[in-house]
Structures are given as C-alpha cells and as structure tokens.
Amino acid sequence: MTDDTRAEVLVIGAGVIGASIALEMARAGHDVLVLDRSSAAGTGSTSSSAAIVRVHAGDAHTSALSDDALTVWHDWAEFLDAGPGEHLARFRHSGSLLLDPGDGSLAQIERAMSEAGVGFERWSLEETETRFPYLDLHRFGPPGPIDDESFWEDPDEFLAGAVYTDQSGYVSDPALAAVNLLDAARRAGARVSMPAAVATVDVSADRVRGVTLADGRRILADTVVLAAGPHTARLLDPIGAADDFGVALLRVRTEEVHVLAPPGFDMTTQGVHLVDSDLNTNFRPEGADAFHGGSNQGVPEEQVLLDDPDDFHPVVSADGWERLTLRLARRIPELGIPRAKSGIVGIIDAAEDWVPIYDRTRYDGLFVAAGTSGSQFKVAPLVGAIMRHIVETTLDGGDHTSVPFRSPVSDRTYSTAMYSRLREPFVGLARL
Ligand SMILES: Cc1cc2nc3c(=O)[nH]c(=O)nc-3n(C[C@H](O)[C@H](O)[C@H](O)COP(=O)(O)OP(=O)(O)OC[C@H]3O[C@@H](n4cnc5c(N)ncnc54)[C@H](O)[C@@H]3O)c2cc1C
Incomplete structure (x- = not known):
C-alpha cells in the first residue's frame, strides 16, 4: 500500500x-x-x-532554450513515452512574424537569436508585403488609447520591415x-x-x-x-x-481574445503568429478560421495587477476587447470591426x-x-x-x-x- x-x-x-x-x-x-x-x-x-512556442527572445539563453524545447514539442509522443492511442497535445506550425517599428527595438532580439545560433530571416518592407499582403504595414504606434482621436489618424510612415522565424508555432x-x-x-x-x-x-x-x-x-x-x-x-x-x-512576484490579470478571420481567409496557409510591438498586440492562428491573442505586455499602464489570484473578474472586459480587436483591425483592415465578444481571462504569474x-x-x-x-x-x-x-x-x-x-x-x-x-x-x- x-x-x-x-x-x-x-x-x-x-x-x-x-x-x-x-x-x-x-x-x-x-x-x-x-x-x-x-x-x-x-x-x-x-x-x-x-x-505559443516561439524562438525569439531578448536574450540568447532563452532563445536557445526555446529552440531546444521545440525539439521536444516535435517529438512529444517519444518524449512522453506515450502509449498507443493516448490523447496528446499537438504542436502546430505557424511561423512568427515580428513587425519592425524601426525604433531599434528588434535589434536586441536579432542579436540574441544570432548568438544562440537560432535561425531567422530579416525581411524588407516590400518582402513583408509580398508574403503577407493582407497586412497594413503603416506605422501606427506607439500604441495609444483607442478612444484617442490620434488612434484613427492615417499615418504617413511605414514599418521598417520584419523579422520572421519559420520554426515557431503553438500547442493546440x-x-x-x-x-x-x-x-x-x-x-x-x-x-x-x-x-x-x-x-x-x-x-x-x-x-x-x-x-x-x-x-x-x-x-x-x-x-x-x-x-x-x-x-x-x-x-x-x-x-x-x-x-x-x-x-x-506579481499576478497580472490578462485578457486573451478570440477573433474570427475575414471570410474566405484560411489561417492554416495565410495565418502567422503576428508580433506587433507597434500596436502592442500578439496574435496567433487558432484553428483554420480565427486569431487568438492579447497584449504583449509592453505597456505598463495597460497591466492589471492583482493582490489575490482568486479574486478577479473572470470575463473579458468591453474595453479590453475593443482595444485588442481594433488594434488588430488596424493591422488587418479586412477584419472590419469584430462584434461578438469572445475570449478568456488568465492570471500571469510574473516576476517583476x-x-x-x-x-x-x-x-x-x-x-x-x-x-x-x-x-x-x-x-x-x-x-x-x-x-x-x-x-x-x-x-x-x-x-x-x-x-x-x-x-x-x-x-x-x-x-x-x-x-x-x-x-x-x-x-x-x-x-x-
Ligand atoms: C493568458 C496567458 C497567456 C500565456 N501565453 C503564453 C504563451 O503564448 N507562450 C508561453 O510560452 N507561455 C505563455 N504563458 C505562460 C505559461 O502559460 C505559464 O508560464 C505556465 O502555464 C505556468 O504554469 P505553472 O505550472 O507554473 O502554473 P499553473 O498552471 O497556474 O499551475 C499551478 C498549479 O498549482 C495549483 N495550486 C495553486 N495553489 C495550490 C495550493 N495551495 N495547493 C495545491 N495546489 C495549488 C493550481 O491548482 C495549479 O494547477 C501564458 C500565461 C497566461 C496566463
């Protein structure tokens, strides 16, 4: 016993x-x-x-470790020594596209991946446009409140291109x-x-x-x-x-939303994990017809800290939904203005x-x-x-x-x- x-x-x-x-x-x-x-x-x-299983990071250690972890996610059944017929989580390839606002913020990430020996591609604005023609590559940032008139202004400037890592994806x-x-x-x-x-x-x-x-x-x-x-x-x-x-140690209440892709859009071929520091959003494909994501926590004033991890509002707020979906809609104009509010709230256990x-x-x-x-x-x-x-x-x-x-x-x-x-x-x- x-x-x-x-x-x-x-x-x-x-x-x-x-x-x-x-x-x-x-x-x-x-x-x-x-x-x-x-x-x-x-x-x-x-x-x-x-x-999201991505290999880009601000330091070489994390980038290399993520690259090693990818090997495990690819060989999940073997890693687990899983039995036949066992219901297993699955790694889904998407690639990660990091839009470059041209403010030098991606340089640290490129350095880290180079030092880690992790493969990535640097794309010009034209190449980014050719690969992902549905993206509006204007520079909208720095990310402001959506009720500020300037949010809706049409910018003249463009992004400086993008960094792409083909090996990234997410776990189902x-x-x-x-x-x-x-x-x-x-x-x-x-x-x-x-x-x-x-x-x-x-x-x-x-x-x-x-x-x-x-x-x-x-x-x-x-x-x-x-x-x-x-x-x-x-x-x-x-x-x-x-x-x-x-x-x-901090507890950060976080909203992740689920947004339907434009009609006729096939996320399995057209989708990508879109890292948009210009608009402070981070979305990945969800199945064949939706985006799933939230903020990349780049704006401290948009963070909600909790004292008690059991005491929080468990439903996505109207403000959070609008902020995330309208920012995504600026980048993907075909998205229009998503209406049906859908998503989940999670608590990030963060170190400061x-x-x-x-x-x-x-x-x-x-x-x-x-x-x-x-x-x-x-x-x-x-x-x-x-x-x-x-x-x-x-x-x-x-x-x-x-x-x-x-x-x-x-x-x-x-x-x-x-x-x-x-x-x-x-x-x-x-x-x-
Ligand atoms: C919204 C959100 C999005 C994220 N996105 C990503 C992403 O895209 N990519 C990525 O790499 N990471 C992401 N993360 C981070 C990642 O999900 C977490 O780092 C990871 O899931 C944390 O796992 P954990 O086991 O530490 O915590 P948890 O999953 O919270 O597990 C802790 C466990 O402890 C138990 N527990 C708590 N108190 C007690 C107690 N007193 N006695 C006994 N049991 C207790 C709980 O029931 C729970 O099961 C995200 C996190 C969040 C919240």
Whole structure:
C-alpha cells in the first residue's frame, strides 16, 4: 500500500511546470508525490495560456532554450513515452512574424537569436508585403488609447520591415500538455494526490519538513518544490521564504481574445503568429478560421495587477476587447470591426523583470519554480530537467548557479544564474 503521508520529493502544483518537474524527478528515480488543489492537471494558469512556442527572445539563453524545447514539442509522443492511442497535445506550425517599428527595438532580439545560433530571416518592407499582403504595414504606434482621436489618424510612415522565424508555432491544448506530462510522470512512478490544497509549507530550524493540507492532514518530505503558479507567493510569504528575493512576484490579470478571420481567409496557409510591438498586440492562428491573442505586455499602464489570484473578474472586459480587436483591425483592415465578444481571462504569474525564478529558497530542501512571466509554457518540458539540476546540485551541497545545466536534447549548456531568486531585476530585456 502506498503511504501518502510522506514522500522524498513533494511537488506542489500540477500545472505544466509542476507536471514537468514531477516527470523529470520521477524518471531520475526519486520518490515523488504531486499535490494540486484542483482535481485535474493543467487547470490553473496553464489552461488559459496562448501556448505559443516561439524562438525569439531578448536574450540568447532563452532563445536557445526555446529552440531546444521545440525539439521536444516535435517529438512529444517519444518524449512522453506515450502509449498507443493516448490523447496528446499537438504542436502546430505557424511561423512568427515580428513587425519592425524601426525604433531599434528588434535589434536586441536579432542579436540574441544570432548568438544562440537560432535561425531567422530579416525581411524588407516590400518582402513583408509580398508574403503577407493582407497586412497594413503603416506605422501606427506607439500604441495609444483607442478612444484617442490620434488612434484613427492615417499615418504617413511605414514599418521598417520584419523579422520572421519559420520554426515557431503553438500547442493546440495547453491543459492537455500538462495532463500528458503528469500521465508520463505516473508511468515513471510518481504518485499524485488531487484534489489536495496545501495550506502551509512547514519549516523548522531553517529546513523544510513537509506541508499541511487545508483539511489538516500533514505530509512529510525533505524536499518540497513549489510550482503553484500565481499562488506560489501565498505559500512563500507566511514563512518569510520570499524575504531574500531580489525580484518580486506579481499576478497580472490578462485578457486573451478570440477573433474570427475575414471570410474566405484560411489561417492554416495565410495565418502567422503576428508580433506587433507597434500596436502592442500578439496574435496567433487558432484553428483554420480565427486569431487568438492579447497584449504583449509592453505597456505598463495597460497591466492589471492583482493582490489575490482568486479574486478577479473572470470575463473579458468591453474595453479590453475593443482595444485588442481594433488594434488588430488596424493591422488587418479586412477584419472590419469584430462584434461578438469572445475570449478568456488568465492570471500571469510574473516576476517583476519578467524572467522566471527557478531556485532553492533560504530554507534547506525548499525549492521554487515560479514567476514564469507569461513565457514559460514553451520551455516547460525542459523546466523539469532544469529544476532537477537545481535540486540535485543543491542537495549534493553545491551551488547550482556555478554548475552548467546540460540540455537533454542538444549539446548546449546553460547557466541557471539567470533564474536566481537573489538577482537584481533585469532591466531592458525585450519582451515580445
Ligand atoms: C493568458 C496567458 C497567456 C500565456 N501565453 C503564453 C504563451 O503564448 N507562450 C508561453 O510560452 N507561455 C505563455 N504563458 C505562460 C505559461 O502559460 C505559464 O508560464 C505556465 O502555464 C505556468 O504554469 P505553472 O505550472 O507554473 O502554473 P499553473 O498552471 O497556474 O499551475 C499551478 C498549479 O498549482 C495549483 N495550486 C495553486 N495553489 C495550490 C495550493 N495551495 N495547493 C495545491 N495546489 C495549488 C493550481 O491548482 C495549479 O494547477 C501564458 C500565461 C497566461 C496566463
């Protein structure tokens, strides 16, 4: 009989990150128990993810890691060691088109991809127009409020072209990807207890001892990994575990809308993941006939920060819908003015510098994988291996930031120092 009152490694949270950690730790032979307050994997912020898998980033490390993660998404069934007939999430190719406003903002991203050895193409305005004739390539930005008259003015200036990455795409069903990872973790020997809401992380004498559940049950463990998404700070704060963090954890309410493509438009051949920093929008194809997307979080005054991740308006607002769809309609005039409001609201678990925190905490045995900042779905299958590196190096008495992490799918190595909880916040990293 299994004993669910103790485990060697407790993973709190069965989102795409926790499920990936559970898989990697179980495959490495650890005795793993996963707890989630929900009754199914992937129902937290993962379920509202746009699940875009893109290789462009503001730094070479992230661009290279995303490129490695693409290999895993392409070989998903093999990576999971999936059984025949298993219902699996699917990677769908779309390519990413980054419109260039001509303000130099794409230079950092091009440098990062070059340094990472990640392929991309630089297109002139004419080439962009030839490839995507339905786009209006005028320069509309910087993105202003849609009720400002200037929003409707016809600009004279044009964009400076675009950067295109053909390898990018998105995953059809992000919650299913978490379910797939958790099923694979079970096959590798992980135990799962759901629903099981953790009320407190139990610590004494500077080390973790386990957790207490909301129903009063205690579970003992020498190693606890917190991957509770936007709820992680709630578990860290009461025990002062975030007191030495150099970066704060934020919860950002985010609206993603679903917009029908113009009649006769085939997204599978004409669609693209459209990254428009000129209008602060980020849309990808959704099936054959729609766009799905939201803001690329480039305008701080448009961000809605939450204190309580369980207390938010769960429906897309009229303002948000109009702002996103009218900005998209400026870029794609054939879209007209979309009427039927449709979309979802998600909570982004962000670090203040929009770089995740994958690290130990000041308590021995307590680790954290949080602040995934609206960008870690794409690399989630590798985050398990990163956290395994961090946990095992730390438990062996080492400093994980000074031992390189070896990619399981390429000959690349990475430093985990970037993810340190103690870092000074990064300044000026491009986020598209
Ligand atoms: C709207 C939106 C769009 C995004 N778009 C993209 C994108 O296009 N590309 C990309 O790469 N990334 C994207 N992201 C980011 C990506 O989806 C997240 O980084 C990722 O899903 C986070 O997964 P997680 O497992 O950390 O969190 P979650 O999915 O939130 O999982 C945390 C789990 O912890 C559980 N939990 C919470 N509290 C407790 C508790 N006390 N006890 C037990 N269990 C608990 C929850 O039930 C939940 O299942 C987006 C995110 C959002 C919100």
